[in-house]
Amino acid sequence: MRFDSYDPETQGFYDELFIDKNQPRPEGQPLVDRIHSLPPGELMLRQAAASAAMYKLGATFNVYGDEDAEDRIFPFDVIPRIVAVSEWEYLERGLKQRIHALNLFLDDIYHDQKIVADGHIPLELIESATGFLKPCVGLNPPGKVWCHITGTDLVRDKAGQWFVLEDNMRCPSGISYVLENRRVMKNTFPQVFAKMQIQPVDEYPSRLLEALLHLVPSQVEHPTVVVLTPGIYNSAYFEHSFLAQQMGIELVEGQDLTVVDGYLQMRTTKGLQRVDVIYRRIDDDFIDPKVFRADSMLGVPGLMEVYKAGRVAIANAPGTGIADDKVIYAYVPKMIQYYLGEEPILPNVPTYLCWEAKQLAYVLENLDKLVVKSANEAGGYGMLIGPHATEAEREAFAIKIQENPRNYIAQPTLCLSRVPTILGDQIEGCHVDLRPYILYGKEIYVHPGGLTRVALKKGSLVVNSSQGGGSKDTWVLY
Amino acid sequence: MLSRVANSIYWLNRYIERAENVARFLDVNLNLLLDMPSGIEQQWKPLVATTGDRAFFTKHYGDATPENVVKFLVFDRAYPNSILSCLQTARENARSVREIISSEMWERVNAFHMMVAEAKREDLSLSALNALLTAVKESSHLFAGVMEATMSHNEAWNFGQVGRYLERADKTSRILDVKYFILLPSTEDVGSSVDELGWIALLRSASAYEMYRKSSVQHRITPAAVASFLILDAEFPRSIRFCLFEMERSLHQISGTPIGTWRNAAERTVGKVRSELEFVTISEIVSDGMHEFLDRVQQQLNEIDHDIFKTFFSREPVAAPVAAAAAVKGLSQSQRQ
Numbered sequence: 001m002r003f004d005s006y007d008p009e010t011q012g013f014y015d016e017l018f019i020d021k022n023q024p025r026p027e028g029q030p031l032v033d034r035i036h037s038l039p040p041g042e043l044m045l046r047q048a049a050a051s052a053a054m055y056k057l058g059a060t061f062n063v064y065g066d067e068d069a070e071d072r073i074f075p076f077d078v079i080p081r082i083v084a085v086s087e088w089e090y091l092e093r094g095l096k097q098r099i100h101a102l103n104l105f106l107d108d109i110y111h112d113q114k115i116v117a118d119g120h121i122p123l124e125l126i127e128s129a130t131g132f133l134k135p136c137v138g139l140n141p142p143g144k145v146w147c148h149i150t151g152t153d154l155v156r157d158k159a160g161q162w163f164v165l166e167d168n169m170r171c172p173s174g175i176s177y178v179l180e181n182r183r184v185m186k187n188t189f190p191q192v193f194a195k196m197q198i199q200p201v202d203e204y205p206s207r208l209l210e211a212l213l214h215l216v217p218s219q220v221e222h223p224t225v226v227v228l229t230p231g232i233y234n235s236a237y238f239e240h241s242f243l244a245q246q247m248g249i250e251l252v253e254g255q256d257l258t259v260v261d262g263y264l265q266m267r268t269t270k271g272l273q274r275v276d277v278i279y280r281r282i283d284d285d286f287i288d289p290k291v292f293r294a295d296s297m298l299g300v301p302g303l304m305e306v307y308k309a310g311r312v313a314i315a316n317a318p319g320t321g322i323a324d325d326k327v328i329y330a331y332v333p334k335m336i337q338y339y340l341g342e343e344p345i346l347p348n349v350p351t352y353l354c355w356e357a358k359q360l361a362y363v364l365e366n367l368d369k370l371v372v373k374s375a376n377e378a379g380g381y382g383m384l385i386g387p388h389a390t391e392a393e394r395e396a397f398a399i400k401i402q403e404n405p406r407n408y409i410a411q412p413t414l415c416l417s418r419v420p421t422i423l424g425d426q427i428e429g430c431h432v433d434l435r436p437y438i439l440y441g442k443e444i445y446v447h448p449g450g451l452t453r454v455a456l457k458k459g460s461l462v463v464n465s466s467q468g469g470g471s472k473d474t475w476v477l478y
Numbered sequence: 479m480l481s482r483v484a485n486s487i488y489w490l491n492r493y494i495e496r497a498e499n500v501a502r503f504l505d506v507n508l509n510l511l512l513d514m515p516s517g518i519e520q521q522w523k524p525l526v527a528t529t530g531d532r533a534f535f536t537k538h539y540g541d542a543t544p545e546n547v548v549k550f551l552v553f554d555r556a557y558p559n560s561i562l563s564c565l566q567t568a569r570e571n572a573r574s575v576r577e578i579i580s581s582e583m584w585e586r587v588n589a590f591h592m593m594v595a596e597a598k599r600e601d602l603s604l605s606a607l608n609a610l611l612t613a614v615k616e617s618s619h620l621f622a623g624v625m626e627a628t629m630s631h632n633e634a635w636n637f638g639q640v641g642r643y644l645e646r647a648d649k650t651s652r653i654l655d656v657k658y659f660i661l662l663p664s665t666e667d668v669g670s671s672v673d674e675l676g677w678i679a680l681l682r683s684a685s686a687y688e689m690y691r692k693s694s695v696q697h698r699i700t701p702a703a704v705a706s707f708l709i710l711d712a713e714f715p716r717s718i719r720f721c722l723f724e725m726e727r728s729l730h731q732i733s734g735t736p737i738g739t740w741r742n743a744a745e746r747t748v749g750k751v752r753s754e755l756e757f758v759t760i761s762e763i764v765s766d767g768m769h770e771f772l773d774r775v776q777q778q779l780n781e782i783d784h785d786i787f788k789t790f791f792s793r794e795p796v797a798a799p800v801a802a803a804a805a806v807k808g809l810s811q812s813q814r815q
Binding site for chain 2: 237241244
C-alpha cells in the first residue's frame, strides 16, 4: 500500500502529512519513505498486528447493554500524525498562557470576582452557569491552582490555523490511549523511530504523580495519593486503573473512603488509613452527597468539609466546571488580556453568544451555516449541525434557543484538518482533532503528544469513539 | 491494602475455582453414564441437588434431562453459579483489581470467559461438551499457575489463596457427599463392579485417581479409603485437610501471627477445623455418618467465610454508620453461594 494514488485534496482541506499530491511535508518524509519500502500488503499486516496488540494490552472500553459482547478496543490507525517542532512550540506557549489565565480566573471567580466588577464578564453569566458551585466560594486550593489536569481540544481549519475548541477542565480522559498507542507504534515502525527525532511520552505518569504530590502539605511525611473512580462500569475505567497502576497508587471507589475524626480515610484490611490527595475521576456534582447531588452513590459524604479544612487536596479542585461552560469559554481571550495583559496566542473558534440580542438575531438567521451547542453538554448532545439538519430540525432548535438564549452558543462549521488513514484497503484523508494534556503542579507542563482522534468514515467530522471514531499516535518532533 | 480489593481477589479466586468444580461435577457424571449398564436410571437429579439450588432448577427447567442440566450448570446466565456466570463474576472482580493483579492474570480471566461465552453460541454435541469441560479445568489450572508465577506472593495473593482453597474444600466435600449418596443407596450394591467403577469415577472427578493408587496402602478401592483420601490426606492438593492447611498458612501470612495461635476469628475457626481433620479417623467419620460429617464441614467453611468477611472486608469505622452500611452492602453482593 502506497501513497501514490493518495490525493490530499489540498484545495479543500489542510493535510497534516502532505503539502500536495506525492509531496510529503519535510518532517513526514522518513515515514512516507519507510511505508513505501514495505513489501505489498505489509502495512495492512502491521495494522492488524497493532490492533491485536492493542486488545492484548487491554486498552478497551465498555459497551453497555450487550452481555455477550467483549470489550471493544478504541480503533487505532497506524499512520501517525506528525507535529513539527515549530508548531509544537507555538502550541505549548499558547496552552501555558491559556491554562495560566484560566486558573487565575477560577481563583478570582470564587473570591473577589474582580473580572466581573471591572465589567469584562456579566455577573448573571457567572451565576447562571451550572458549573459555578456556590459551596466552593472562598476556598483556597493549595497554591491557588484549581485545575491541575487539563485536556484541551484543538482543531485546525482549512488554512492550518489552530483553534481551541474546548478546555475540558473537569476530568479529561484519553491519556492512557496516548501511552498505549506509542507502545504499539514502537513495535510497528521501529526503524522510523530510529530515524526521526520523536519526543517520548512515557514520562506522563511520573509527571502526574509529581503534580499530585505537589499538593501535599509539607508536614505530611508519607503521603497517600489515590485515584478515585466511579467503578468498573464507567467507560473510562480502564484508564483509571491504568493510571493508578502506572503511578503505583491505590485505585479507590467512593465506598472505600470515609470521613473519620475530620480526616479522609480509606478502609483497608488493617484498619483505616489517611488519604492526603485525591485524583478524582468523578464529576464535581458527585463528589459529596452532603453538599452536591444528594443521590450520589459515587462520592464520599463529608469530603467537602475535610477539603475546606485543608486536610485533603483534590485534583482537579471542585468548581473548575464553570470554565467548561461554553459561554464562559467565549471569554477566555478576554481573561488572558485581563489577567496577564497579553494577547491570546491560541485563538478560540469564533463564537456567537445567543444571550446577546444582536448575536442571537445573526444566529437565527444563519442556522443553516452554523453549529449550535448547548452551554453545558458534551459528547455531541444538545447540538445542532446546521448544514446537515433539516428545515424542521432547525425550526425546532430555533424555538429552544429563543426559550433559553443563555444556554446556547453558535460557531461556524469548521473544516477540520486531515491525516492519511487506512480505510479498508485504501489510504484516505480523514478528519482529526488533537487533545494535548497539560499538568499544573509546581509549574505548567505540556505533555509532548496528545490524543489524535480521527473520524474513521470518509467525510465524517465526528471523532467520538462511540460514533466510529478512532485514534492515532501523535509524534511531536524535537 | 483496601478491603474492597482484598474482597475482590478472594472472590476472583473462589469463582474461578467454582467454575472448575462445576465442570468436574458434570464431567464425572458424563463418564459415569457411559460406564453404566443400560437400564440403570440416569443420575442427573443428584447433580442438581449438589448445587443446593433445586428450587431454581425446577422452576425454570422442570425435568432433570441431560440437556437441561447442562444448560443450567454451564450456560445459564440467570443462574449465578453456572460456569458462565461464575466466570463473568470472576471477570468483574478481576477488572476491579486490574491494577493489583498481573496483566497476565487479567488476560487469562478474559480469555477464559470468552471461551465459554463463545461455546454458548454453538449447539454442543456430547463430545464437544466433554472437550469444553476439560478446557474449563485446564483454564482454571492455567489461571492458578499464572497467578503463582506472575504475581508477588503478597497480602493480595494470600487472600486469593484463601478464596481458592476455601472454595475447593467446599466443593470436594460436596462431590463426596453426593457420590456417597448415589453410590451407596443401599448396602446390597457394595462390592458390585458398578460400584467400583463409580468410585473410580469419583476419584477421577477430583483428579485423584492416580494419586490415590500411589498412596493407598491396600491398593484396593473401598468407599472408606476413597473418602479418607479425599477428606484426610495430608498431601493431595484437593483433599479437605490439605485445603484447610493452605488456608491457615495464608491467613497467618496476612496477619503475621504464628500458626498455632490466633488473633482473629478467621484464624481461630480455620485452626479448629484443620486440627480436627488432623486427628479424626475415617472410621469415626463413617460411624457418625458421612453425610452429617460433610454437612458440618460445609457449615464450618461458611463460618470461616463469614469470619474472613467480618475481619478483613467489612471494617466498619466508628463514625459515619450510614456510609459504612452502604459499603458493606456493596461488598456482600458477591457473597452468593
